[in-house]
Amino acid sequence: MLTQMSSETKNVLFAGVGGQGAMLASEILALVAVEAGYDIKQTEVHGAAQRGGAVASHVRYGERVHSPVIRRGEADLLVAFEKLEALRYAHYLRDGAHIVVNDEEVEPAKLDKSRLYPREGVDFLKSKGFKVIVVPATKKAIELGNHRVASTVLLGVASGLLNLKQESWEKVLEKRILPHLLDINRRAFALGLELAK
Amino acid sequence: MKRLLSGNEAMAWGAWEAGVVFAAGYPGTPATEILENIARRKEVDAHWAANEKVAFEEVMGAAIGGVRALVAVKHVGLNVAADSFMVFPYAGTNAGFVVISSDDPGAYSSQNEQDNRYFAKFGKVPLLEPSDAQECHDLIVKAFDISEQFKTPVMLRTTMRINHTKCLVEVGERQEREKKQYHRDPTKWSVPNYCRSLRPILEEKQHELAAYSESFEGNFVELNSDEVGIITSGICYCYAKEAMPDASFFKLGMTYPLPKQKIIDFCERFEKVYIVEEGEPFLEEQIRAFGVTNVVGKELFTNVLDLSPDLVAKGLLGTEVKGDFSKEIGILTRPPQLCVGCSHRGVFFTLRKLDVLATGDIGCYSLGSQPPFSAQHTIFCMGAGIANAFGFEKAGTKDVVSLIGDSTFIHAGIPPLIDMVYNKSKGTVIILDNDTTGMTGHQEHPSSGRTLKGEEAKELNIEQLCKVIGVEYVKQVDPYNLDETEKTIREAMAFPGAAVVIAKRPCLLMRGERNKKRIPYVVNDECVGCGVCYQIDCPALSEGPDGLAVIDAISCAGCGMCASLCPTRAIVLSASDRGLKGC
Numbered sequence: 054m055l056t057q058m059s060s061e062t063k064n065v066l067f068a069g070v071g072g073q074g075a076m077l078a079s080e081i082l083a084l085v086a087v088e089a090g091y092d093i094k095q096t097e098v099h100g101a102a103q104r105g106g107a108v109a110s111h112v113r114y115g116e117r118v119h120s121p122v123i124r125r126g127e128a129d130l131l132v133a134f135e136k137l138e139a140l141r142y143a144h145y146l147r148d149g150a151h152i153v154v155n156d157e158e159v160e161p162a163k164l165d166k167s168r169l170y171p172r173e174g175v176d177f178l179k180s181k182g183f184k185v186i187v188v189p190a191t192k193k194a195i196e197l198g199n200h201r202v203a204s205t206v207l208l209g210v211a212s213g214l215l216n217l218k219q220e221s222w223e224k225v226l227e228k229r230i231l232p233h234l235l236d237i238n239r240r241a242f243a244l245g246l247e248l249a250k
Numbered sequence: 251m252k253r254l255l256s257g258n259e260a261m262a263w264g265a266w267e268a269g270v271v272f273a274a275g276y277p278g279t280p281a282t283e284i285l286e287n288i289a290r291r292k293e294v295d296a297h298w299a300a301n302e303k304v305a306f307e308e309v310m311g312a313a314i315g316g317v318r319a320l321v322a323v324k325h326v327g328l329n330v331a332a333d334s335f336m337v338f339p340y341a342g343t344n345a346g347f348v349v350i351s352s353d354d355p356g357a358y359s360s361q362n363e364q365d366n367r368y369f370a371k372f373g374k375v376p377l378l379e380p381s382d383a384q385e386c387h388d389l390i391v392k393a394f395d396i397s398e399q400f401k402t403p404v405m406l407r408t409t410m411r412i413n414h415t416k417c418l419v420e421v422g423e424r425q426e427r428e429k430k431q432y433h434r435d436p437t438k439w440s441v442p443n444y445c446r447s448l449r450p451i452l453e454e455k456q457h458e459l460a461a462y463s464e465s466f467e468g469n470f471v472e473l474n475s476d477e478v479g480i481i482t483s484g485i486c487y488c489y490a491k492e493a494m495p496d497a498s499f500f501k502l503g504m505t506y507p508l509p510k511q512k513i514i515d516f517c518e519r520f521e522k523v524y525i526v527e528e529g530e531p532f533l534e535e536q537i538r539a540f541g542v543t544n545v546v547g548k549e550l551f552t553n554v555l556d557l558s559p560d561l562v563a564k565g566l567l568g569t570e571v572k573g574d575f576s577k578e579i580g581i582l583t584r585p586p587q588l589c590v591g592c593s594h595r596g597v598f599f600t601l602r603k604l605d606v607l608a609t610g611d612i613g614c615y616s617l618g619s620q621p622p623f624s625a626q627h628t629i630f631c632m633g634a635g636i637a638n639a640f641g642f643e644k645a646g647t648k649d650v651v652s653l654i655g656d657s658t659f660i661h662a663g664i665p666p667l668i669d670m671v672y673n674k675s676k677g678t679v680i681i682l683d684n685d686t687t688g689m690t691g692h693q694e695h696p697s698s699g700r701t702l703k704g705e706e707a708k709e710l711n712i713e714q715l716c717k718v719i720g721v722e723y724v725k726q727v728d729p730y731n732l733d734e735t736e737k738t739i740r741e742a743m744a745f746p747g748a749a750v751v752i753a754k755r756p757c758l759l760m761r762g763e764r765n766k767k768r769i770p771y772v773v774n775d776e777c778v779g780c781g782v783c784y785q786i787d788c789p790a791l792s793e794g795p796d797g798l799a800v801i802d803a804i805s806c807a808g809c810g811m812c813a814s815l816c817p818t819r820a821i822v823l824s825a826s827d828r829g830l831k832g833c
Contacts, residue, residue, distance in 0.1 A: 070584065083416060087254050094382070095254075096415040098358050104586035104614060105789065119491040120559040121382075121415040125572035140581050144574040162587035162789065164621050168580060177579050200804060 062115030063215070064123040068142045069134030070159050071108050074204030078132065079110035081208060081225055086114035088221035096121035105162065107138060132211050134190075134204065135159045140174045143183065152183050153210045155190040155203060186210060186249070193244055199234075202241035209245020219246075255419040257412040260383035261322070261350060262287030263419070264390035268346070269427035270294055271317035274305035276661065277690035278324030279359035280413035281352035285322055286693075289702045293424060298693055298702045301632070301661040306331035306349065310338055313347035313403075314439065316430040318394055322350040325364045326631060330662070335403075336373050340441045340448040342401035342455070345430045346394035349375075352408045355528050356556035359410075359689075361612065361631055363555070365529035370405045370506045374452055376459050377506035378406045378468065381487040383417045389468060389503060400459060407505075409528060411485045411556065460507035468503025471516060479520035480566075481513065481533060481545075486526040486557060493563035505533060510540050517542045524550070524566060528557045588617050590790045591768075591807025593755030594682055596729030597653070598623040599786055599811070600736045606649040606743070607642065611635040611663075613655040614688045614757075622787040626653060633662025640666065640675045649743065651678045656712060657687040657695040664715070670748040671720040678742040678749045681712060682729075684757040692760040716750045723749035730755060730809050758807055769823050770806035771813055773799045776820035783812040783821060 065082060069075035076097055083095040097110035111123045128146045133139035133154040143152065160170055171177070178185050188210050194203040205226075212222050222242065230238045255263065261284050265273065273296040275285045289296040299305035302323045312319035321331070328335060328351045335349070351369065354360040370377035378393050380386040386408065393404040437444050463469060478497040482490050487501050500516045502508070517523045517537075525534045525547035534547035550565035551557060560571040574581065588595050598618040601608050602625040610616060610626035611634065618626040628638055639652035654663045659681050670677060687693040694700045697710040716724045723745040727738045735753065742749035756763050779797040791812050794800040801812075803824070813821035 071586065080416075083254060087418065092418065093254065094415055094417045096411060098410070098414065104589060104617065105584075106586035107584040118417075119488045119495075121411065121417070121485075121488065122559050124492070124559045124563070137582060137584065140575060140579060141584075142574075144572055160789075160792070161582050161584035162622075164583065164585060168582055170582060171580050174579065177575070181575070 062113055062118055064128045065112045065130045065132065065211070065215070066123055066128045066142055066145050067110040067112070067132045067134075068138040069108055070138065071104060071106050073134040074201060075108055075132075075134050076110055077229075078204045078208045079112050081229055082112050082211070082215075083114070084225040084229060085217050085221045086112070088224060089114075089217050091115060092118045094118045094121035107141060109142060130211060130214055132207055134207065136174045137161065137170065139178060139185075140171060143178055143181070146183060149182050149184065151214050152178055152185045153207055153214070154185060154187055155207055156187050157191050157203075188245070188248055190245070194241060197237055197241055197244070199237055202237055205238045205241035206245040206248070209242040209247075210249045211245075212242070213246050213249025252418045252420050254416050255383050255387070255421070256283065256414060256416045257380070257383045257386040257408055258283035258414070259287050260386040260419045260421075261390050261406070261408075263421050264387035265320045265348070265394075266291045266294060267422050267424050268391045268394040269318050269425050270320045270394075272296070272309065272312040273320040273322065274299045274308050275322040276300075276302045276305055276327055276330075277657075277687045277693040278327050278352075279690055280354060280408075280410040281322050281324045281327070281350060282690045282693065283413075284350060284352075285702060288320070293426075296702055298695060300696060302327035302330040303334065306334050309347065309349075310334060310343075313343045313345045314341075314432060316345050316432050318346040318427055320348050320350070323352070324360065325351055325353040325366045326360060326362065327351075328366055328369055329364075330632070332369070335369065335375070337441050338403050339374050340445060340452055341439050343397060343403055344401075344432055345427070346397040347403045348390060348393045348397060348406055349403060350390075350406045350408065352410070352413050353529070354410045356410065361629070363529070365532055366405075366407055367505060367532040368530070370407065371532075374456055375403050375405045375506075376400070376504065378404065378503060379483045379505050380406070380408060380412055380503070381484055381501070382412065383415060384419045385468075385503065386412065387419050387421060392468065396462070400455060400462070402455060402459070409485055409556070456507060460510065463504050463507050463509040464512055466504045466509065469509045469512065470501055470503075471512070472499040472501065474498045476519065477521070479516060479523040480526055481516065481523060481537065482526040483533065484528060486528055486562060489557060489559040489562035490524075490526045490566065492559045493566050502533070508533070508536055513537055514540055514542060517544055520544065522546060526551055526562055526565070529553060585620065586617060587789060588614070589759065590788055590805045591758045591809040593684060593729040593753065593757075593809075594618060595786060595788065596732055596735050596811055597680060597682060597753050598625045599732060600739055601625040601651070603736065604649075604739065606651055607647060609635040609638040609642065609650065609652045611652075611654040611658050612689075613658055613682070615653060615655060615682050618653070632658055633666060636663050636666035636670065636679055639677050639679070640670055640673070643675055643677050651680055651739070651743065653680050653682060655688070656681060656683040656685065656697055657693075659712065660696050660710065664719070667716065667721065667748070667750070668719050675748045676746060678739070678745075678751065680739065681750060681752045683712060683752050683754040686757050686760045688757045688759070692757065713752055716752075721748050721750050723747065724752070725750075726752040726754050728755060729753040730811055732811060732814055768806075768808040770803045770808055771801055771810060771821050772803070772824040773801055774820050774822055776818045778818055778820070780817060782817055783815050786811045786815060788812055
């Protein structure tokens with residue numbers, strides 16, 4: 054568990070590839086923080102990034118939040134939808150912070166074909182002292198029947214590391230997810246939460 | 251009531267509250283969602299215009315005609331509307347007129363960086379700058395009041411980080427406004443005829459606005475430490491508050507005209523005052539021109555790309571910005587790429603094969619400039635490609651084609667095509683028609699058959715339009731059909747006059763297409779690992795560990811372009827189909 058929330062601002066960074074659901078996941082966390090009564094700022098870059106580029110979303114909540122952008126070295130948690138994206142944003146984390154990473158590798162479009170995907174990324178991050186939780190989110194999502202709920206599995210894992218009430222998560226999922234997809238998302242979330250334990 | 255809103259949503263909400271009756275714009279990141287949000291309000295008539303100049307002028311007409319009206323564009327959109335932007339202030343307005351200009355420091359989704367605050371000063375238009383979504387909401391309401399009080403257009407300038415940041419926003423209810431009477435008076439509204447008499451009135455207004463700025467509540471001082479003073483506006487206020495919460499702040503919500511006396515008084519309190527602003531030294535230049543000398547600005551905070559809380563802290567405190575881990579481990583970049591099943595791929599595949607010079611334009615197809623295709627060689631701004639190609643023709647360059655999307659063609663491609671016909675060009679224009687404004691997230695346009703409000707609309711027939719202009723070779727082609735695409739482009743280039751090829755296929759990500767059932771292709775035993783199919787450079791297609799081609803069944807969109815290249819016919823439709831359902 055992360056340290057108990059006080060007036061201190063909590064910084065959570067979501068990173069992934071355009072189309073993986075990182076934006077929706079961060080929006081859900083932001084809404085949960087609102088439910089819990091925090092001041093909140095959430096920011097992202099989109100536009101060209103939607104076409105398979107790297108995307109990142111910053112969520113900050115606490116008593117009073119000024120900057121929407123997390124300072125490097127101050128993120129409490131990184132939720133990465135893909136392994137390379139965990140590497141790309143790890144320097145935003147505090148020493149020893151948690152990384153929840155999907156056990157997926159998405160090859161980027163290569164401008165230089167001689168450069169290879171860094172397969173040893175997770176070991177590298179562990180060697181840097183981060184607490185890395187590798188989650189087979191996409192695999193679990195496919196088992197549940199829809200690969201897209203991988204993001205909800207990851208969110209379930211993240212929720213176990215953040216001190217926000219479970220009923221707030223439940224309430225926001227119900228509000229934000231389309232009714233016909235709510236059941237599968239609930240199961241994905243519960244599965245993630247279970248994996249966090 | 252507090253709601254979690256982005257800057258764009260908050261501006262739309264504020265404008266609705268302020269009683270806006272009409273709103274127009276043209277899609278452009280980071281401003282697009284302003285119009286999309288306000289269009290959901292039944293009280294507001296909102297639409298996408300053919301381009302920003304048209305939008306601006308429609309909104310001018312509405313405001314002169316007596317109703318509050320809003321135009322929302324990205325920074326380069328204001329360039330397109332600049333002609334009217336510079337002239338309208340001479341007349342002023344009748345009912346409230348607000349233009350939102352959303353800049354993109356860092357050029358995340360733009361061709362350039364451009365600090366549009368200079369436009370406000372250049373055009374003598376009062377300028378407001380919000381720092382978060384709450385201020386987006388509050389300042390737009392205020393902007394309409396200022397517009398009517400001083401009979402002037404007002405500019406609200408945001409940056410990407412403001413447009414795309416959510417925070418809790420206290421919102422209110424709509425207040426209907428009485429329509430203002432419009433009186434026919436050429437001495438006021440026919441600017442060219444009466445420019446010389448209107449000019450001093452415009453200048454007098456600047457003095458009145460400067461006096462207003464001194465008492466404007468959006469320009470406020472927060473006195474803390476008497477050692478450090480910071481003058482700032484926009485997102486930099488948030489960054490500086492984070493870095494130096496105990497400093498004294500002069501937070502500017504109105505940055506043209508500036509509250510000169512208040513700034514001089516503030517600066518006198520401190521030995522040194524930091525001016526923290528993103529982009530160009532817009533505040534700093536003006537403040538220095540007031541005769542203030544104890545300020546420091548751009549030597550500490552770069553004007554290149556966007557600022558961040560880290561860069562602001564570095565400037566204020568000298569703290570180092572932590573680097574990423576790329577020195578220790580290879581972190582590949584992840585550039586955006588043409589989507590799986592994108593019809594533009596068929597055109598770029600063909601152009602690369604034909605090895606022609608292609609002058610391009612603004613849209614998803616700008617991705618054709620980068621590897622693997624590198625088949626588009628110039629891109630500047632909306633509509634430039636067609637005229638650039640004609641220019642290359644004048645320079646004696648052979649085999650030039652220009653590329654332009656359907657929405658971009660309507661926006662700025664029609665006059666240069668007319669010019670090609672009129673001035674006897676022999677060039678070829680390829681219109682990449684995917685039925686939507688793709689890059690900005692699938693907005694409607696005149697040939698899409700729908701409006702921003704979701705209503706059916708008369709569909710502009712691009713093919714007929716080109717013929718009416720006088721283009722004698724106009725041919726439509728399905729870019730998935732690679733043979734036909736190549737044959738048609740060759741034919742067009744050989745045609746002894748201006749030629750247009752319309753490569754038509756709806757964007758797979760747009761509504762109505764996104765959830766269609768698609769049958770993926772698979773590779774069968776006939777594959778010999780020759781690698782010819784990789785030439786299509788589809789992200790769903792890769793070489794497996796056995797050296798044979800593999801298709802990712804989840805991402806394959808079933809376009810079949812790879813299959814048409816396979817010499818052994820080893821790429822075939824899979825037996826099972828599947829539904830692609832959104833989450």
